[in-house]
Amino acid sequence: MKKLQMKTILKFAENNAVPLLFLVIVAFGIPLSGFSMNYLVQEIIVRLSRNSFLVLALLIPIMAGMGLNFGMVLGAMGGQIGLIFITNWNIVGLPGIGLAMIISIPLSIILGWMTGKILNKAKGREMVTSFILAFFMNGVYQLVVLYGMGTVIPISNSSLILSRGYGIRNTVNLINIRQTLDRLIPLKIAGIQVPVATFIVIVIVCVFIVWFRKTKLGQDMRAIGQDMGVAEAAGINVEKTRIIAIVLSTILAGFGMILYLQNIGTLNTYNSHEQVGMFSIAALLVGGASVNKGKISNVFLGVILFHLMFVISPMAGKNLIGQAQLGEFFRVFVSYGIISIALVLYAYRKLRAKELSGSALANAQEEK
Amino acid sequence: MNVVRKIIEKTGWPRLIIGLFLLSLFILAPFVGVKISTSLKDTVVRFGMNGILVLAMVPMIHSGCGLNFGLPLGIIAGLLGGTMAMELGATGPISFFIAILIATPFAVLFGWGYGALLNRVKGGEMMIATYVGFSSVAFMCMMWLLLPYKNPTMVWGYGGTGLRTTISVEGYYLKALSNFLKIEIGGFTFPTGMILFVAFLCFLMWLFLRTKTGTAMTAIGSNPVYAKASGIKIDRIRTISVILSTWLGAVGILIYQQSFGFMQLYMGPFYMAFPAVAAILIGGASINKASILNVVIGAFLFQGILTMTPSVMNSIIQTDMSEVIRIIVSNGMIIYALTRVVKGARK
Amino acid sequence: MKRTLIRVSALVLLLLISMALYYSGKGHTLLLDNKNIEIDDTSYKALDFAEVTIDSGEEQEILKRDRLKQDVSGQKHRITVVYLESGEEQTIQKTFKIDVGEPIYIISIPALIADHEKWIQVFEPLN
Amino acid sequence: MKEKAPLLEMRNITKDFSGNIVLKDVSFSIEPGEILGLVGENGAGKTTLMKILFGMTVIHETGGYGGEILLNGKPVMYSSPLEALDDGIGMVHQEFSLLPGFTATENILLNRESTKYNFVTELFGDRMRTLDRVEMKERAEKAIEKIGVKLDEQTLVSEMPVGHKQFTEIARELEKSNVKLLVLDEPTAVLTESEAEILLHSMRRLSNEGIAIIFISHRLQECKDITDKILVLRDGCIIQEKATSEISVKEIAQAMVGREIKASLRDEARDIHKPLLNIKNLWVDMPGETVRDITLDINEGEILGIGGLAGQGKLGIPNGVMGLYNSGGEVLLKGEPIPLNNPLYALNSKMAFVSEDRREVGLLLDEPIDWNIAFSAMQVQNRFLKPVFGGLVKLRDEKAMEEVADHYIETLEIKCMSSKQKAKELSGGNQQKVCLAKAFTLEPEVLFVSEPTRGIDVGAKKIVLDTLKRYNREKGTTIVIVSSELEELRSISDRIAIVDDGKVVGILPATEPSTAFGLLMLGTVNNGEAAK
Known part of the structure; x- marks a missing residue:
């Protein structure tokens, strides 16, 4: 009986190794950093509201067996372009956020469709392709924003334009929509600000994803995720479904980016989107998801653990070695390291599963 | 008509477009007042600087490990070699060879571990290579801060600990190769030594690919099952290819530094794999086939674009669009290669 | 057929919503002036003191020769001015519409109280 | 309209793959509720025939076929298996095409799920309908009931025993509302005896309900037990079409392997006795060709043929000995043990292998x-x-x-x-x-050759076989040749070992009549003496 318990505990630990490891890091880091509990709770709530939506955008391609969507950066670009437009037009408050989202939809659909098409040509190499695609589109984005805006695309708001007369400035002040959603329904519990409205939006997305899994389309995606060949034989249009999965993810990423930036309040025109993909993926993986498995609970657990680590590591580094920079490097290292580990584990298990089938036969022979 | 189509198919549209683009830059250059001779000279220098980093792609492509996005690992070995050579007090051109000597064991060690990892993740090498590169760079960021370097030219002035982000190699191996047998033509120095060294390493690689081991490597990239059936220990050969690639990365960055004049630590090596990958693809390589010729052509074309675009574009539209063009050209080329269906090779 | 109709109307609805968002979210700046002013040869004297409220915002005090800046969004607004006239507190309230294409308007409180029709004007920056 | 048209009729079907004729003028018909047994050696054309029926893309890509297919008297031509499914023709493949992470219900109703309306469909199409789990469960239960087996419809396929997977797959075909004809490709190959019994039983039930079944199997006894009519294919031709009651298992076997080559073409039997290579208790994990327990002695200088039906493990033997697939057991060359899973050692020991792939x-x-x-x-x-x-x-x-x-x-x-x-x-x-x-x-001492003539034309076939023989005679190389074509083996080998279910079931001199080999192959010697 006891042995059995031991076994289940071990199994649990094995299956949740990454979140547990992070729990340990965080548990050691919190006292080292010297932050107060109040401060940390506030930070976590802010970061949950800021990042969860972006991370949620990753779930659908995972469901469709396309791995981690490094191409979500494209959606972020779409969202940013929406924000640039509303800032240019001086649309303020909630209508501004709403309009930016609406503008981002067609952009995301085009970008997502393109990504889907390309990924269909690179089956089995989706991740590295979407990863490079993000870089490639970053060039196109720069072409549009840095050279197209103010020349081909009219921008009337001179405060957006670089002094040379065209191109968007490196930072765009989003004062017009800054935290308007977060502060829509003010709530303060024990001195901690809770952005209720943002959380409502996040809950709506969660409900959408849960509902979506129950639709025919969601079922088809799950089928494709398991075996493209079988799904194809059953008459499911695999390529189209995969494109839809990426388009949905891109749209959600665009929305997520808008929510993220309305909380931050400034848009780094040429940098904001770059890191978003990596941090979102790292957060999801920290939450215990893997390349082919992702749940909503992974998202929230991941955001909490990953960002706790993020908040405390500079101070912990400073208090430990006297160098805050070390902590900063540490968190960069952890972000990349965690993705590496997840990718390695996934590829390794896939390879192992193939080889394991042999051992059954050997056992059968030995029993004779 | 058919011949034209066949040539286009064989070359591939992106390669063709890039080629035509470069050609048009050369044609346009005189009209907008850009001297072709200067650009060519710049191209030669940059070719020499980057050639070995591109060459580093070859062994892993041959052994079927795909494009070495994990090149930063090799670069780190080179940086360790360079910094340690300086720390040990080696000065002058000889310090270049000492740096290579010190970098070698690191490159072998890193390459061995990296190769062992890649052997366990067959089929997913490229993505993992990318992230191995990224995380090792991030890890070394911490190490550069912590390692007990003492040489005042390298260490932050105020703290006394931790290396600077940019370290000048002046007085050490600056132009160690470039100045060897250099030829001065009208204010421009042709870096004979560097080009010779690059050519020498290319020749060694050419020789290596013709040895028994090199042949086995090519066979693995072409068809690993065939290779296995012919009694080849695939994992071993793959590891050798990764070690070679890593070592070439280490040497490559040292050559780069001796010409450039500075050593860039911390996030410096982060994106260094991408231009090298793009260059060899532009040169005509695919994910599992590459030749020395691909390296030479690719490095030349790619560096040509990098030198020509800023000057020519700047003269035409008074804007420096080179950065954007570089991003689009290099990553576009990589995507193209990734989406090509590799026939007759591994699934 | 029915489906196409629904889809088209959904698209139209989306467009309408974006337009509504555009109009209602469009930001404008109102400059509230309490200065002596001369419009069409009639001069209006600045008030010593007034309290101004735009829509349901906060009450703002405005002294003589003051200019306040107020950001609003949307085109329909209400202005409430409370002032003293011969020792008695008077309240005057007006609703007004502004043009979506104009970013800045200037409101003259003396003219407003005098009920001159040009109490609100497009602000033309001096060049 | 003199008589009612049969459910399905295939008329004068002819097919070649780039000149290589695989089907010649094949005609047959099947009535509703009839069970037709389709038997034949590997490569006899069974699979191609079924591929033509279903309009698989590979058929169209290789230039289509001759002849016509009539369904209920009307000519049909499918451009994809999905169209055939729409007409009520279902197929259960040998390899499972099931999703491991789905439950039985989800697999049975894959892409035919019951759904419920919601408003979102008006905007984004029918794929936004939500799944109706309750109705799906009912439909799945019904389909399972049709077969007459006990199967929990909520179990994940990955957690099912093999037999249940097979039943799930059959249930999926049955669930299609209009299914009239079912093709079962070796359905009992993976089943235990009791499971096979259940399957045969349910096949009878289905036939009573008016569903016609084409039953492809190597287990002749099963064919004999269950079918109404038996069709024997050989070299792309129909050799025999008879009511099952009029034919014995032995006759079927004979018809399958048939073809006796002229004795003049064969060399004198040689008497070679010096053992060179000893294989003991070899197992090889080669997917689809599992070797379970092979013990075999190969003599110096002989040509040993290894025959057997596809999937029985004959291909696994050379692949295992040469270290290409994970294997275990003992292999001795001239008394020296050869380590397994080490291709280099095997090659160094002067052994060579020509793969079937x-x-x-x-x-x-x-x-x-x-x-x-x-x-x-x-x-x-x-x-x-x-x-x-x-x-x-x-x-x-x-x-x-x-x-x-x-x-x-x-x-x-x-x-x-x-x-x-x-x-x-x-x-x-x-x-x-x-x-x-x-x-x-x-320059090997022992040469393994696997399926040397598969997929090549007649001229090349002859050159290949002649070369092997010449090599054997001139250099004394011991050759082990594995092939599904018995006659090819008989024309070149000294002895032939027959492999069935991963074991050697018999070794006979090549001069034995082909029926003897046929019966060995079909496993009737072990379990089907009753056929005599």
């Missing part, structure tokens, strides 16, 4: 012919290398490679432009010759 294992498709021929010898025996720089390094000797390639191009009549032509540009027969040349270059 030319494209995946046998060739470097992207490399020239001379590479393909010389590569193994270079790696294993350090040949084709020349020292340069005074012996400092050894490089490929391109000239020597070319010479050896030219030699084999001449002797084996490899049709190519030069020794520098890439292997992928050659035809199948010439590729096979390159594979043989590669093995010959190694």
Whole structure:
């Protein structure tokens, strides 16, 4: 009986190794950093509201067996372009956020469709392709924003334009929509600000994803995720479904980016989107998801653990070695390291599963 | 008509477009007042600087490990070699060879571990290579801060600990190769030594690919099952290819530094794999086939674009669009290669 | 057929919503002036003191020769001015519409109280 | 309208793959509720016939077929299996096409789920309908009930025993509302005896309900037990079409292997007794060709044929001995143990192997012919290398490679432009010759040849077999040849071992009549004496 318990505990630990490891890091880091509990709770709530939506955008391609969507950066670009437009037009408050989202939809659909098409040509190499695609589109984005805006695309708001007369400035002040959603329904519990409205939006997305899994389309995606060949034989249009999965993810990423930036309040025109993909993926993986498995609970657990680590590591580094920079490097290292580990584990298990089938036969022979 | 189509198919549209683009830059250059001779000279220098980093792609492509996005690992070995050579007090051109000597064991060690990892993740090498590169760079960021370097030219002035982000190699191996047998033509120095060294390493690689081991490597990239059936220990050969690639990365960055004049630590090596990958693809390589010729052509074309675009574009539209063009050209080329269906090779 | 109709109307609805968002979210700046002013040869004297409220915002005090800046969004607004006239507190309230294409308007409180029709004007920056 | 048209009729079906005729004038019909047994050796054309019926893309890509298919008297021609499904023709494949992470219900109703309306469908189409789990459960239960088995419809496929997977797959076909004809491809091959019993039982039930079944099986006893009519295919022709009641198992077996070659074509039987290679209790984990327990002695200088039906493990033997698939057991060469799972050791011991999988294992498709021929010898025996720089390094000797390639191009009549032509540009027969040349270059003492004539034309077949024989006679090389074509084995081998279910079931001299081999192959000797 006891042995059995031991076994289940071990199994649990094995299956949740990454979140547990992070729990340990965080548990050691919190006292080292010297932050107060109040401060940390506030930070976590802010970061949950800021990042969860972006991370949620990753779930659908995972469901469709396309791995981690490094191409979500494209959606972020779409969202940013929406924000640039509303800032240019001086649309303020909630209508501004709403309009930016609406503008981002067609952009995301085009970008997502393109990504889907390309990924269909690179089956089995989706991740590295979407990863490079993000870089490639970053060039196109720069072409549009840095050279197209103010020349081909009219921008009337001179405060957006670089002094040379065209191109968007490196930072765009989003004062017009800054935290308007977060502060829509003010709530303060024990001195901690809770952005209720943002959380409502996040809950709506969660409900959408849960509902979506129950639709025919969601079922088809799950089928494709398991075996493209079988799904194809059953008459499911695999390529189209995969494109839809990426388009949905891109749209959600665009929305997520808008929510993220309305909380931050400034848009780094040429940098904001770059890191978003990596941090979102790292957060999801920290939450215990893997390349082919992702749940909503992974998202929230991941955001909490990953960002706790993020908040405390500079101070912990400073208090430990006297160098805050070390902590900063540490968190960069952890972000990349965690993705590496997840990718390695996934590829390794896939390879192992193939080889394991042999051992059954050997056992059968030995029993004779 | 058919011949034209066949040539286009064989070359591939992106390669063709890039080629035509470069050609048009050369044609346009005189009209907008850009001297072709200067650009060519710049191209030669940059070719020499980057050639070995591109060459580093070859062994892993041959052994079927795909494009070495994990090149930063090799670069780190080179940086360790360079910094340690300086720390040990080696000065002058000889310090270049000492740096290579010190970098070698690191490159072998890193390459061995990296190769062992890649052997366990067959089929997913490229993505993992990318992230191995990224995380090792991030890890070394911490190490550069912590390692007990003492040489005042390298260490932050105020703290006394931790290396600077940019370290000048002046007085050490600056132009160690470039100045060897250099030829001065009208204010421009042709870096004979560097080009010779690059050519020498290319020749060694050419020789290596013709040895028994090199042949086995090519066979693995072409068809690993065939290779296995012919009694080849695939994992071993793959590891050798990764070690070679890593070592070439280490040497490559040292050559780069001796010409450039500075050593860039911390996030410096982060994106260094991408231009090298793009260059060899532009040169005509695919994910599992590459030749020395691909390296030479690719490095030349790619560096040509990098030198020509800023000057020519700047003269035409008074804007420096080179950065954007570089991003689009290099990553576009990589995507193209990734989406090509590799026939007759591994699934 | 029915489906196409629904889809088209959904698209139209989306467009309408974006337009509504555009109009209602469009930001404008109102400059509230309490200065002596001369419009069409009639001069209006600045008030010593007034309290101004735009829509349901906060009450703002405005002294003589003051200019306040107020950001609003949307085109329909209400202005409430409370002032003293011969020792008695008077309240005057007006609703007004502004043009979506104009970013800045200037409101003259003396003219407003005098009920001159040009109490609100497009602000033309001096060049 | 003189009589009612049969449910399905295939008339004068003819098919060739680039000149290689695989089906010749095949006609048959099936009535509603009838069970038709389709038997034949591997390569007899059963699979191709079914592929034609379902309109698989591979048929269209290779130039279509001759003849016509009539369903209920109306000619039909399907461009994809999905169209056939729409007409009520279902197929259960040998390999499972099930999703492991889905429950039985989800698999049974894959892409035919019950759904409920919601408003979102108006905007984004019918795929936004939500699944109706309750109705799906009912439908799945009903389908399972039809077969008459106990199967929990909520179990994940990955957690099911093999038999249940098979039932799930059949249930999926049955669930299609209009299913009239069911094709079962070796459905009992993976089942235990009791499971097979249940399946046969449910097949009868289905036939009583008016569903016609085409039953493809190698278990002749089962065919005899269950079918109404038996169709024997051989070399693309129908050899026999008889009501089951009028034919015995032995007759079926005879019809399948049939064809007796003229004794004059065969050499005198040789008497060779000196053992060279001993295989003891070998198991090999080769997917689809599992070897369970093989003990076999191979004599020096003989040609040993290994025959058996596909999937029984005959291919696994050379692949296991040569270390290509994970294996265990004992292999002794001249009394010396050969470690398994070590291709290099096997090659060093002067053993060579020509794989049945030319494209995946046998060739470097992207490399020239001379590479393909010389590569193994270079790696294993350090040949084709020349020292340069005074012996400092050894490089490929391109000239020597070319010479050896030219030699084999001449002797084996490899049709190519030069020794520098890439292997992928050659035809199948010439590729096979390159594979043989590669093995010959190694100068082996024991040569394993696996399916040397598969997919190549008659002329090349003859050259390949003649070359092997000549090699054996001239150099005394021991050759182990594995093939599904019994007659080919009989024409070249001294002895033939028959493999069934991963075990050797008998070794006979090649001069024995082919029926003896046929019965061994079909496993009737062990469990079907009753047939006599």
